[in-house]
Amino acid sequence: xxxxxCAKRVPDSSQNEIEPNASGNDINRDDLVYSINEADNxxxxxxxxxxxRNGGExxxxxxxxxxxxxxxxxxxxxxxxxxxxISDEAITGSDGKGIAxxxxxxxxxxxxxxxxxxxxxxxxxxxxxxxxxxxxDYPFASLVNxxxxxxxxxxxxxxxxxxxxxxxNEIELPCVLSVQTGINEPRYVGxxxxxxxxxxxxxxxxxxxxxxxxxxxxxxxxKVKRDDYFSxxxxxxxxxxxxxxxxxxxxxxxxxKAKGGxx
Amino acid sequence: MTPGIFALIxxxxxxxxxxxxxxxxxxxxxxxxxxxxxxxxxxxxxxxxxxxxxxxxxxEIWKIAKPELAYPNAELxxxxxxxxxxxxxxxxxxxxHFGIDLSPGLSIKLNxxxxxxxxxxxxxxxxxxxxxxxEFGGQLSRHVSCxxxxxxxxxxxxxxxxxxxxxxxxxxxxxxxxxVTVRPAKRRFVKTMVADAGGVDISKEPILVSIGRGIQExxxxxxxxALADAMGAVLxxxxxxxxxxxxxxxxxxxxSGKTVKPRVYLACGISGSxxxxxxxxxxxxxxxxxxNPKAPIFQAADVGIVDDLLQFLPELxxxxxxxSAMAAGR
Numbered sequence: 001x002x003x004x005x006c007a008k009r010v011p012d013s014s015q016n017e018i019e020p021n022a023s024g025n026d027i028n029r030d031d032l033v034y035s036i037n038e039a040d041n042x043x044x045x046x047x048x049x050x051x052x053r054n055g056g057e058x059x060x061x062x063x064x065x066x067x068x069x070x071x072x073x074x075x076x077x078x079x080x081x082x083x084x085x086i087s088d089e090a091i092t093g094s095d096g097k098g099i100a101x102x103x104x105x106x107x108x109x110x111x112x113x114x115x116x117x118x119x120x121x122x123x124x125x126x127x128x129x130x131x132x133x134x135x136x137d138y139p140f141a142s143l144v145n146x147x148x149x150x151x152x153x154x155x156x157x158x159x160x161x162x163x164x165x166x167x168x169n170e171i172e173l174p175c176v177l178s179v180q181t182g183i184n185e186p187r188y189v190g191x192x193x194x195x196x197x198x199x200x201x202x203x204x205x206x207x208x209x210x211x212x213x214x215x216x217x218x219x220x221x222x223k224v225k226r227d228d229y230f231s232x233x234x235x236x237x238x239x240x241x242x243x244x245x246x247x248x249x250x251x252x253x254x255x256x257k258a259k260g261g262x263x
Numbered sequence: 264m265t266p267g268i269f270a271l272i273x274x275x276x277x278x279x280x281x282x283x284x285x286x287x288x289x290x291x292x293x294x295x296x297x298x299x300x301x302x303x304x305x306x307x308x309x310x311x312x313x314x315x316x317x318x319x320x321x322x323e324i325w326k327i328a329k330p331e332l333a334y335p336n337a338e339l340x341x342x343x344x345x346x347x348x349x350x351x352x353x354x355x356x357x358x359x360h361f362g363i364d365l366s367p368g369l370s371i372k373l374n375x376x377x378x379x380x381x382x383x384x385x386x387x388x389x390x391x392x393x394x395x396x397x398e399f400g401g402q403l404s405r406h407v408s409c410x411x412x413x414x415x416x417x418x419x420x421x422x423x424x425x426x427x428x429x430x431x432x433x434x435x436x437x438x439x440x441x442x443v444t445v446r447p448a449k450r451r452f453v454k455t456m457v458a459d460a461g462g463v464d465i466s467k468e469p470i471l472v473s474i475g476r477g478i479q480e481x482x483x484x485x486x487x488x489a490l491a492d493a494m495g496a497v498l499x500x501x502x503x504x505x506x507x508x509x510x511x512x513x514x515x516x517x518x519s520g521k522t523v524k525p526r527v528y529l530a531c532g533i534s535g536s537x538x539x540x541x542x543x544x545x546x547x548x549x550x551x552x553x554x555n556p557k558a559p560i561f562q563a564a565d566v567g568i569v570d571d572l573l574q575f576l577p578e579l580x581x582x583x584x585x586x587s588a589m590a591a592g593r
Binding site for chain 2: 020126163167169
C-alpha cells in the first residue's frame with residue numbers, strides 16, 4: 001500500500017507563548033520552537049505501522065519553504081521512505097483551498113492508495129484533508145482513531161464522535177483520512193537518525209513542476225483572507241493570585257474551603 | 264442583495280442539536296433582517312419531531328427524508344445538499360464531528376468559500392464577510408475576511424453565539440425529499456460504539472483535579488493524584504494526557520470525552536481549548552494553574568495561578584494535609 005502523509009511545520013504552542021507582532025499581521029516569530037504538527041506525526045506513525053503490516057511505502061509531503069525541510073528530515077529519520085517539499089513564492093497567501101489545490105496536483109503526479117493528514121494544525125482549521133478528498137473525488141473521513149485493512153480495496157475505520165462515542169465506517173480506497181492524536185504511540189526519533197537524514201537530498205517541486213497555474217493559488221485566488229491577529233477578549237478573566245508561592249497556596253486554600261472544594 | 268442564508272442541523276432521538284438556536288442567532292449577525300432556512304436530513308417519525316421543534320427558531324424548514332439518511336453520513340448529506348442548495352448560498356454548520364467531516368469537501372463541490380470554527384461574525388459589506396477565528400489553541404484571535412460572492416460554508420463554533428431572544432416563530436416545513444436522489448456512497452456507516460462505561464464516573468464528581476499537557480511526564484501524575492486525595496477530589500484530564508496513555512479515556516473531559524458538572528474544577532497545566540471547556544458545565548468554581556500567562560484557560564477561570572505546576576502542586580498538597588490534620592485536632 002502506497003501511503004502519502006501531508007504534514008505541516010508549526011510553532012509548538014505547548015512550548016511557546018504566541019503573541020501578535022507589532023503590526024498584528026503575523027505572530028512574533030523570534031525564539032519560537034517549531035516542530036511537526038502533532039497530529040501529522042501521529043499520521044506518519046500510523047502510515048509506518050500500516051506498511052509494516054501490509055507492505056508498501058510511506059511518502060511525507062509538505063507545502064512551505066526551506067525551513068520546513070526539517071520536519072521532512074525528521075519523518076525520514078522516523079522511517080518514512082520518501083519526502084517531498086512543494087515550494088513556490090506564488091503559494092504565499094493561499095487559503096485552505098489553495099493548499100489543497102497544490103497537494104491535489106502532487107497526488108495526481110504520483111500513485112497513492114491512501115492519503116493521511118493530521119486532524120488539525122496550528123490554525124485549528126481541520127480543512128485540508130476534506131478539501132483534497134473532494135478535489136480528487138475520493139471518499140473522506142475525519143477524526144479517525146483506528147484504521148484496519150479489510151481487503152485491498154476497503155478499510156474499516158473508527159472515528160470519534162461526541163461524548164467519547166465512536167463510529168465505525170467502511171471506506172473504499174483510494175481515500176483521504178484525517179487522523180486524531182492518540183491513534184498510536186509515535187516512535188522516538190533519536191538525534192543520530194536526524195543527523196543521518198540531514199544530508200539527504202529532498203526532492204523539491206515548484207508549481208510549474210506540478211502543472212499548477214499560478215492564478216489558482218496564492219493571495220489573489222484566496223476567497224478567505226487572514227487579516228490581523230489580536231488577543232482574545234478576556235471575558236471576565238481570572239483573578240490572578242499574587243504573592244509568594246506560600247501566600248498563593250494559603251489564598252487558594254481559603255477560596256477552596258469557601259467554594260466547597262475541600263472535603 | 265444579501266444571499267440566502269441556510270443552517271444545517273443534526274439531530275439525535277428526535278431532538279435537534281443545541282446548535283440550532285446558535286445558528287439562528289449567527290445568521291442574524293450576518294444580516295439582521297435574514298430569514299434563515301434550516302435544513303434537516305434523516306428519516307421516519309423522528310425527523311418530523313425534529314422539524315416541529317425547529318419551527319420555533321426558523322421560519323422555514325427544509326426536510327430531506329430518505330431511508331439512506333437515517334444515520335448522518337457526510338458523503339450522502341453532501342450529495343443531498345448539492346441537489347437542493349441555491350447557488351451562492353451561505354450555509355452555517357456547527358463545527359462539530361459532523362461539520363468537520365462534511366464542510367471542507369462540500370465547499371469545494373459548491374465552489375464556495377469555507378471558514379472553519381468561526382467564533383464571531385462582525386459584518387457583511389458588499390460581498391466581504393468579516394469574521395473572527397482563533398488560532399494556536401485559542402491563544403490568539405484573528406480577523407478573517409471571506410468573499411461570499413460565490414457562496415460560503417461557515418462552520419460555527421458550538422457555544423460561541425448566544426441564542427437570541429426573538430419571539431418563537433411558527434415555521435413551515437417544506438418537503439424537499441423528492442428533489443434528492445441518493446447515490447451509493449464510497450464510505451458506509453457500520454455501527455456506533457458507545458463509550459466504555461467502565462472505570463471512574465467523573466461526570467458525577469463534585470470536585471475534580473484535572474491535569475493537562477503541563478504535567479509533562481507520566482511520573483508526575485502522582486503529584487496530581489496526591490493533591491486529589493488530600494482534597495477529597497477525583498482526578499480527570501484533558502485530551503493530551505489520554506493521547507499519551509497516562510490516564511484512561513474515561514477520565515477525559517471535553518467534546519471527545521465526558522461532560523462534567525462539578526462544584527469545583529482545578530485545571531492544572533491545561534491550556535483550555537474550546538473542545539475541553541465545552542465539557543465543563545454547570546459554571547463551577549474554576550481554578551487554573553498554568554505557567555503560560557497567555558493560556559486561554561485564564562479567560563474561562565475564576566481564579567488563576569501563574570506558576571510551575573510541578574513545584575506548586577506538592578506545596579498545595581502538603582499545606583492542605585496540614586490544614587486538615589489541624590482541623591482534626593491532631
